[in-house]
Amino acid sequence: MTTTHGAPRVLLRRLREIMALSESGEVRLARIVVDIAGIMVAEVCSIYLRRRDESMELVATEGLNREAIHKTHLARGEGLIGLVVERAEAVNLPEAQEHPSYSYRPETGEEVYHSFLGVPILRQGRAVGVLTVQNRTPRHYSEEEVEALQITAMVLAELVASGELGLAKGAVSRKTRMLKGAVLSEGIALGHVVLHVPRVAVDTLIADNPEHEEQRLADAIEKLRNTIDDMLSRGDVARAGEHRDVLEAYRMFAHDRGWIRRMNEAVATGLTAEAAVAKVQNDTRARIVRQTAPFLRERFNDLNDLSNRLLRMLTGRTTAADEDLPEDTVLVAHTMGPAELLDYDRERLRGLILEEGAGSSHVAIVARALELPAIGQANSILNFLETGDPVVVDADSGEVHIRPTPDQVSTFQEKVRFKARRQAQYAKLKDQPAVTRDGVEIELLMNAGLLVDLPHLEESGASGIGLFRTEFQFMIASTFPRLDEQQKIYAQVLDEVDGKPVVFRSLDIGGDKVLPYLRSSHEENPALGWRAIRMALDRPALLRTQMRALMRAAKGREVRIMLPMVSEVSEISAAHELVDKEIRHMEQHGYTLPERFQLGVMIEVPALLWQLDQLLPLVDFVSVGSNDLLQFLYAADRTNVHVAQRFDPLSSPVLAMLGEIVAKADEHNVPLTLCGEMAGQPLEAMALVALGFRSISMAPASLGPVKAMIRSMDAGAVRCKLKEVVSEERGEVRRQLEDFAIQNEVLI
Ligand code: PEP
Ligand code: MG
Numbered sequence: 004m005t006t007t008h009g010a011p012r013v014l015l016r017r018l019r020e021i022m023a024l025s026e027s028g029e030v031r032l033a034r035i036v037v038d039i040a041g042i043m044v045a046e047v048c049s050i051y052l053r054r055r056d057e058s059m060e061l062v063a064t065e066g067l068n069r070e071a072i073h074k075t076h077l078a079r080g081e082g083l084i085g086l087v088v089e090r091a092e093a094v095n096l097p098e099a100q101e102h103p104s105y106s107y108r109p110e111t112g113e114e115v116y117h118s119f120l121g122v123p124i125l126r127q128g129r130a131v132g133v134l135t136v137q138n139r140t141p142r143h144y145s146e147e148e149v150e151a152l153q154i155t156a157m158v159l160a161e162l163v164a165s166g167e168l169g170l171a172k173g174a175v176s177r178k179t180r181m182l183k184g185a186v187l188s189e190g191i192a193l194g195h196v197v198l199h200v201p202r203v204a205v206d207t208l209i210a211d212n213p214e215h216e217e218q219r220l221a222d223a224i225e226k227l228r229n230t231i232d233d234m235l236s237r238g239d240v241a242r243a244g245e246h247r248d249v250l251e252a253y254r255m256f257a258h259d260r261g262w263i264r265r266m267n268e269a270v271a272t273g274l275t276a277e278a279a280v281a282k283v284q285n286d287t288r289a290r291i292v293r294q295t296a297p298f299l300r301e302r303f304n305d306l307n308d309l310s311n312r313l314l315r316m317l318t319g320r321t322t323a324a325d326e327d328l329p330e331d332t333v334l335v336a337h338t339m340g341p342a343e344l345l346d347y348d349r350e351r352l353r354g355l356i357l358e359e360g361a362g363s364s365h366v367a368i369v370a371r372a373l374e375l376p377a378i379g380q381a382n383s384i385l386n387f388l389e390t391g392d393p394v395v396v397d398a399d400s401g402e403v404h405i406r407p408t409p410d411q412v413s414t415f416q417e418k419v420r421f422k423a424r425r426q427a428q429y430a431k432l433k434d435q436p437a438v439t440r441d442g443v444e445i446e447l448l449m450n451a452g453l454l455v456d457l458p459h460l461e462e463s464g465a466s467g468i469g470l471f472r473t474e475f476q477f478m479i480a481s482t483f484p485r486l487d488e489q490q491k492i493y494a495q496v497l498d499e500v501d502g503k504p505v506v507f508r509s510l511d512i513g514g515d516k517v518l519p520y521l522r523s524s525h526e527e528n529p530a531l532g533w534r535a536i537r538m539a540l541d542r543p544a545l546l547r548t549q550m551r552a553l554m555r556a557a558k559g560r561e562v563r564i565m566l567p568m569v570s571e572v573s574e575i576s577a578a579h580e581l582v583d584k585e586i587r588h589m590e591q592h593g594y595t596l597p598e599r600f601q602l603g604v605m606i607e608v609p610a611l612l613w614q615l616d617q618l619l620p621l622v623d624f625v626s627v628g629s630n631d632l633l634q635f636l637y638a639a640d641r642t643n644v645h646v647a648q649r650f651d652p653l654s655s656p657v658l659a660m661l662g663e664i665v666a667k668a669d670e671h672n673v674p675l676t677l678c679g680e681m682a683g684q685p686l687e688a689m690a691l692v693a694l695g696f697r698s699i700s701m702a703p704a705s706l707g708p709v710k711a712m713i714r715s716m717d718a719g720a721v722r723c724k725l726k727e728v729v730s731e732e733r734g735e736v737r738r739q740l741e742d743f744a745i746q747n748e749v750l751i
Pocket of ligand 1: 471472511607627628629630631679680
């Protein structure tokens with residue numbers, strides 16, 4: 004293979020001619036392999052495409068036995084083809100048969116070939132096919148040859164995606180199907196599929212005038228930066244701080260020098276501006292697919308989103324977001340950036356399904372804020388549905404029903420109606436007091452973390468925010484929020500709650516809550532690691548900046564700060580010292596001090612239970628973080644699906660422990676709340692009230708059901724029942740409490 008210099012250009016020209024032919028897909032593929040083999044001086048050129056069962060089917064070949072076309076299927080992961088798919092990158096081998104992955108297929112007659120070069124045909128980061136060349140002589144293919152084949156694979160990817168090849172064999176089956184995923188944002192949605200295909204078809208790959216392409220690329224980048232600036236100054240975004248943070252990240256990426264240099268280099272090889280953007284996007288995607296670090300993937304999603312915007316500018320194409328959406332759109336995508344989701348008209352969106360997407364991803368945070376039912380990690384779902392398919396997103400159980408049966412549709416419609424009726428009933432309770440039948444008043448508070456959560460305070464009738472998880476803002480930002488940025492957000496929160504109390508929890512980061520911009524070392528047990536207050540005391544500037552921002556934001560109003568994951572009394576003294584320093588600093592610099600400053604502690608580490616007598620006199624309030632407290636009490640990881648549900652919070656040890664905390668808080672006269680998930684479950688909340696809790700904090704959606712339960716219960720009667728149940732030690736606390744509630748018409 005000596006005549007391949009300039010191969011990319013020659014190949015691209017030839018491909019353009021073949022694409023212009025009005026022949027069937029099969030014929031065009033056959034021509035393509037002949038031409039590639041000729042231009043690249045290879046004895047063999049073959050194309051394999053992915054089938055529904057994930058196998059790779061030989062669909063065209065020059066050099067191998069043609070009889071094998073459509074007959075040779077390589078199972079997932081099989082052979083060198085499987086290796087290319089798995090790695091999603093080129094495999095370049097002088098002696099293919101010596102490679103452990105080599106799989107011999109007699110029907111192809113390939114045993115006489117030694118060297119092998121295979122490149123993936125990538126679509127949305129996944130290999131949908133493989134393009135190979137082989138030679139009789141053992142040789143290592145040059146970088147330029149690899150590049151030439153990769154560019155050809157890009158064109159093939161477009162052809163496959165456009166459906167022009169007419170290879171209908173892999174089309175989606177029309178059967179009803181259920182797929183399981185992970186809940187990203189709760190709720191149920193019925194609707195019709197709209198595929199969010201950000202990929203923009205690039206028809207013109209080869210540049211006639213490279214200088215002109217350079218200029219086009221530069222102009223498009225400039226335009227892209229301007230649109231982001233425009234978005235940032237738009238009223239709705241400017242108000243919603245977290246959306247703003249996301250866009251700030253975009254602005255940063257849009258100035259990324261490495262990205263721009265790589266695109267310019269691609270233009271220099273003779274590609275058009277759009278082909279250069281697509282090539283760099285594909286290369287980055289292939290590299291990132293093998294990365295498991297969530298923050299790297301999240302960065303890539305942002306970059307990918309930007310590339311798609313750039314492609315649309317260069318080609319003048321639009322996305323589904325710009326087209327007429329059905330009234331009941333369920334968006335389906337492999338992955339999606341948060342700003343892409345925000346591009347859609349929320350009025351028309353019913354649900355979201357992603358093949359990727361972790362609960363902590365940016366898009367999931369935005370979906371929750373928009374109250375959009377969303378399911379992630381729905382593996383390979385794009386293989387099973389098409390635009391217009393009816394679909395049910397059951398983001399309560401994490402199931403997607405594709406093309407549901409009429410029975411399934413009516414069952415889910417009934418569930419949705421039932422939820423709506425209940426919601427309407429709860430809305431009526433909004434201004435009613437949360438008082439039990441025997442006159443015990445309970446303070447119901449709301450958990451929040453983003454500015455878009457705040458309207459729920461008014462809607463739900465909560466009397467304040469019992470837990471503001473400040474780390475959420477930090478998790479969606481691209482860089483560590485500066486003092487003035489933090490101050491602005493906290494001031495917005497305090498303005499919006501209009502005098503109602505807010506408990507700001509200091510940063511609970513570390514462990515699995517990774518901040519992309521904060522370097523952290525690998526930890527074997529992140530939940531037990533360097534996190535929350537531990538990190539804050541080792542890096543005091545973090546906590547001091549946050550306190551300073553809060554106190555300045557308060558402008559004389561009251562400030563409540565709560566410390567997470569405290570394990571020793573000494574940590575509280577250390578935090579007090581930092582607070583004192585901060586107050587002195589404010590005084591020295593002439594700032595107005597908060598009208599009142601309260602410092603509280605979360606009880607979520609069991610060791611604190613034996614330090615309550617020393618701890619309680621030092622704090623203004625405490626709040627039980629039952630999510631963490633229970634995971635440490637039962638030694639059961641709250642994020643591990645195999646054990647998270649294994650132990651019941653309504654069990655004797657938990658109730659005994661909580662009872663003791665109530666008794667100690669009463670003895671020391673320190674206000675007590677519980678802000679873990681338990682508080683939002685009506686039956687659990689009933690037990691908490693019976694134990695003596697007079698304040699609980701929960702997700703906004705739980706406030707209605709819990710208030711309805713409180714207004715129907717008799718605290719004294721439940722307390723007696725609870726004592727009896729716990730002392731019997733029959734281990735059936737939940738069932739007995741449930742029976743009691745039903746008999747006594749408590750709305751659980
Ligand atoms: C808890 O641990 O119960 C809690 C409220 O905090 P988080 O869920 O944020 O850890
Ligand atoms: Mg916690």
